[in-house]
Amino acid sequence: MNEMIQYGLLAALAIALVIAAITDLTSRRIANWLNLAVAVGAPLFWLASGMDLWPDIAWQIGLALVTFVVLAGLFALGGMGGGDVKLLTALALWIEPALFLQMIVLMALIGGVLTVLFGGWHVMRRKKTKIAIPYGVAIASASLLVLGAHYLPAASSTAAIAG
Numbered sequence: 001m002n003e004m005i006q007y008g009l010l011a012a013l014a015i016a017l018v019i020a021a022i023t024d025l026t027s028r029r030i031a032n033w034l035n036l037a038v039a040v041g042a043p044l045f046w047l048a049s050g051m052d053l054w055p056d057i058a059w060q061i062g063l064a065l066v067t068f069v070v071l072a073g074l075f076a077l078g079g080m081g082g083g084d085v086k087l088l089t090a091l092a093l094w095i096e097p098a099l100f101l102q103m104i105v106l107m108a109l110i111g112g113v114l115t116v117l118f119g120g121w122h123v124m125r126r127k128k129t130k131i132a133i134p135y136g137v138a139i140a141s142a143s144l145l146v147l148g149a150h151y152l153p154a155a156s157s158t159a160a161i162a163g
Contacts, residue, residue, distance in 0.1 A: 030136045103146040
């Protein structure tokens with residue numbers, strides 16, 4: 001039963017990530033209610049996954065705090081949007097630290113491709129305004145790739161066979 005709840009929560013997270021990507025692409029905003037829903041879902045996922053308070057949940061909370069502090073600094077410098085900071089902080093509550101690092105690397109790579117594409121489009125249209133990159137697309141894409149590769153049933157059985 002817990003496994004069904006766990007996968008239901010992962011499906012809800014995937015839907016939230018798709019919504020975040022679409023809204024960021026269309027309006028350059030990720031809604032606070034969506035970030036809050038992602039954050040609130042994490043403790044339910046912890047319970048369904050059977051995570052222990054120490055060290056598992058403590059690591060997730062610590063990772064979220066470090067993520068928030070680092071990214072809030074980038075936000076203060078104008079290098080990141082507030083919705084992106086909140087979404088990544090909420091995701092840090094879900095994704096174990098080693099996989100979160102993989103997700104950050106993937107996000108940076110996808111974000112770089114997005115920047116080149118949007119920059120090229122911006123130049124082709126001869127716009128003089130600042131380019132607004134919908135980084136929520138990179139965040140959602142990288143998160144979905146990591147979640148799909150490590151948290152879905154097929155990924156678990158593949159890991160069991162390999163291990």
